[in-house]
Amino acid sequence: MSEVQPDPRGAPAPAVSARGLRKVYGDVVALARLELDVWPGEFFTLLGPSGSGKTTTLRLIAGFERPDAGGVALDGVDVTSRPPYQRDVNTVFQDYALFPHMTIAENVAYGLMVNGVGRRARAARAAEALRLVQLAELGARKPIQLSGGQRQRVALARALVNRPRVLLLDEPLGALDLKLRQDMQLELKRIQRELSEDVTFVYVTHDQDEALTMSDRIAVFSTGRIEQVGTPREIYERPANEFVAGFVGTSNVVAxxxxxxxxxxxxxxxxxxxxxxxxxxxxxxxxxxxxxxxxxxxxxxxxxxxxxxxxxxxxxxxxxxxxxxxxxxxxxxxxxxxxxxxxxxxxxxxxxxxxxxxxxx
Amino acid sequence: MARVALRVWVALIVLFLLFPILLIALYAFNESNVQSWPLPGLSTKWFASTFHNEAMRQALWLSVRAALIATTIAIVLGSMAAFAVHRFRFFGRETVSFLLVLPLALPGIITGMALNSFFAWGTVDFSLTTIVIGHATFCIVTVYNNALARLRRTQTSLVEASMDLGADGWQTFRHVTLPMVATALVAGGLLAFALSFDEVIVTTFTAGAQNTLPLWIFGNIRLGQQLPQVNVVVLMVIVVTIVPVTLAQRLTRDTGVLRTGTGRGRADASTHAAVAAEPAP
The missing domain is CATH 2.40.50.100 (RNA polymerase II/Efflux pump adaptor protein, barrel-sandwich hybrid domain)
Known part of the structure; x- marks a missing residue:
């Protein structure tokens, strides 16, 4: 559906690009020939109802799944056949996926440890990441001792500590209550601004308000394909079709x-x-x-x-x-x-x- | 009223289960070598004589070695089988799972007879090895069941998170998977040890002329010999088995498995079954 759009800032290659991405589970087509370009530094949201293929897209970018056809490139380099640990992306999981047997500091430092960063540098960078999410004093606790909102922040710090080019977020606020969710939306925007232009956020949600609040651009998904890509204003003011009109806002259709x-x-x-x-x-x-x-x-x-x-x-x-x-x-x-x-x-x-x-x- | 009745009933059941054991414990301190009531007096003299009994010591040493080796084999093979069945989808996976659990359901006498015929057919002499093989058949199950149950209630996203953060397969296994199942493996191993240590039926068919401790007890009771020493040994076996079983229950109770609001990785908390400390798969 979507055509390749030129980068407004003139970057040499998209931070993330998907070409003809296809994924089938049994006889269910999760993704049908997906085309997508995310530009460096963008807050890009994949918005759609459950089962529309947005999480599958995220998992294909992270490398947890292999596509049945097509490929994924990061910064212009094809990574389709690389395992997750050889891709410069990190993920914030919907259920946070914190390691229960490690302390918060160990959780955050995990990516540094497996990449061979020395103990002292590890501790310093983990502390810095925890400061970024305003949990500097909780490093010695275990995940089970934290609230849902705090775990969410730890998951974010852990994913950011490796300084990835692309941060993938899979409905990270889904388990939080409304007030906390709204606070975290603004918090995420602040963190992205603080991290300079380098980190690209790819965010999955089914919540249209969240998508409109946070995104630079939104891709609206339905049944394994993208219905429209555009800024929140474009998506809302100029929906491309009835599905987008109805999913983002109220469908007010007349002949x-x-x-x-x-x-x-x-x-x-x-x-x-x-x-x-x-x-x-x-x-x-x-x-x-x-x-x-x-x-x-x-x-x-x-x-x-x-x-x-x-x-x-x-x-x-x-x-x-x-x-x-x-x-x-x-x-x-x-x-x-x-x-x-x-x-x-x-x-x-x-x-x-x-x-x-x-x-x- | 109903509460009082219930308590009395529970007390009666516990008494019914534990009274014979208490009786043996009491007899172990019996002054006389005749089991008659009331006891003529209390003494610890049978403990000393039991520990000087060469046949008993040999039996004890054989039992300990058999249990240790069988437990080691069970931990290695049981955990490997659990990892494979959990991680991969391969042809015959269900069959492998079924065959592994089968010795638990199969009457010991059938396992014992089958092994006995097999060793005879292969002209294998009975030895420590044959005892260990017999014990390993059911010890593997306890470790396998515990490890698999733990793996199944561990969030799959933990492994993905580890890989996502840059850990390869081996690092993920070492830093995430193994620590997550470690207590389940230890618990399974302790149960395996306890099962092996007091096994009689399979051992009867695979020990040949050797005596493990339970066989020594069994033989002496059947012949009515050295009954005071048997009581001492039984008391010892009870203590030796209760300790690992209690530890195993402790280990599987506080697993620290995280339960998030999304409902994934939720497990039932019934970790009290005596044989399989974790809910069977």
């Missing part, structure tokens, strides 16, 4: 001029039914079917007169403004700007993508 189009809920304004449609805007009449109060925002599910359904979202910043007219069963006029509408039928997807890439950011 217009014989094409399937999507418009994001927060772009839709609710007006009184007798109000005239503003110039240059599209508008539809309908009935409010459902009102969901979400704290900062309120969601309105509106059944249009033409039989379609649209979701509109509004900030709860104006309490006096016509609350009565927005209750369930009321007739409303929905209005949105033409440029907020994106065609998402398969045929138009490539168009939308190409058209958008020409626009300078």
């Amino acid at each position: 217009r001029d014989g094409r399937r189009c999507t418009v994001r809920p927060e772009k839709i304004r609710l007006l009184p039914p007798d109000a005239a449609a503003p110039d240059g805007e599209l508008s539809e009449l309908g009935v409010v079917r459902e009102v969901v109060y979400l704290g900062a925002t309120t969601r309105y599910v509106v059944a249009l007169d033409n039989g379609e359904t649209l979701v509109a979202m509004r900030q709860n910043d104006e309490s006096e403004d016509g609350a009565a007219s927005e209750e369930r069963g009321r007739r409303v006029r929905l209005a949105w700007r033409a440029q907020h509408m994106t065609a998402v039928d398969g045929f138009a997807a490539a168009d939308a993508q190409r058209e958008h890439e020409e626009v300078p950011q």
Whole structure:
């Protein structure tokens, strides 16, 4: 699906590149001819539902699995046939995979030890890595004595201590509760900034908010292929197809001029039914079917007169403004700007993508 | 009320199980060489005479050597088999697994007879070697079961993490896999030692004219000879077997196996079976 995109910073070769990657388990095609380029220093996210092939992609990059076809290159060097210990990548595992019989300091220093780094240098670099994740004082503990969030940080420090070119993260925040997860998202961004431009992050998640929060670019996966690659803004504002529109955000699909189009809920304004449609805007009449109060925002599910359904979202910043007219069963006029509408039928997807890439950011 | 009844019931069961052993322990201190009740008096004189009994000492020494060698073989072969079955998918893997566990289920008399016929057919003279071979058949299982159970409840990501951090296959085995299963191997070895040390049936068919300690006890009881010394020896055997079994249970209880919130590597905690200290695979 995705074409090879030029590196914005002009690096000689992608930090990670996958060419025609294919992986089959029994009669399940986990990956079908995957093409992917990740540029040095990027925070690149593989986003998709479970079983979409994102973790398989990560495991192929790390070397835990061998592809059935195609290859993986790191910095332009083909590593397809190399075992994991001969690849300059390190992984943060979903279950952390800390060695239970070693202390935290020993866990972090493990990569240095097996690579023959001397005892003193090892201790110094392990301590430095633990400082980076703000656990400097816990080196003597065993993994079982740490909380989930602390184990997560240790796993991160252990993966970073070898100073890999590429850091792979397999749903590293999946086991944490929401608050901790949000803190760690910002923490990860801080750590990446602190590590200079050199370390490339490849991050696997099924959480669209996480992907939008952290990524420089996102690849959206579905059933073993990439549906779209782009910045969070591109993915959200210009979804290439209905799958992307629905997986990242709310799928608000309507038919217009014989094409399937999507418009994001927060772009839709609710007006009184007798109000005239503003110039240059599209508008539809309908009935409010459902009102969901979400704290900062309120969601309105509106059944249009033409039989379609649209979701509109509004900030709860104006309490006096016509609350009565927005209750369930009321007739409303929905209005949105033409440029907020994106065609998402398969045929138009490539168009939308190409058209958008020409626009300078 | 129900609680009291339950406690009494449990106490009765424990008494039923332990009373004969207590009786033997008491008889070991019997002053007389006739087992009659009440005991005419208490004495430790049988201990000295037992330790000076040359036949007993030879039997004890044979038993200790047989158990040590059988345990060593069991630890080496049992752990290797467990690693292979756990790590690789090969043709006949299930069969190998089944055949390894079979001696545990097979009546000892069948194992013993089969080995006996085999040695006769191959004109192999009975010796320490034949005893050790007989014992190794069931000792390997205990180590194999323990090691495999431990491997199965160890996160697979640990091995991957090690390789990912730059360790090759051998380094990963040395620094991660082996330490993870070490206590299981020791526990399996201790159980193997205990099993070998008091084995009678298979030994009967593979020892020929030699006497291991259990055979010596068995022979003396059958002939009604040296009963006070037998009591002393039995008490000794009980102590020698209880120690490794208790240690084995200790070792398999606190494994430090990490359980993360993702639910992987979760294992059931039933580590109390006497023969297989870890849940059997």
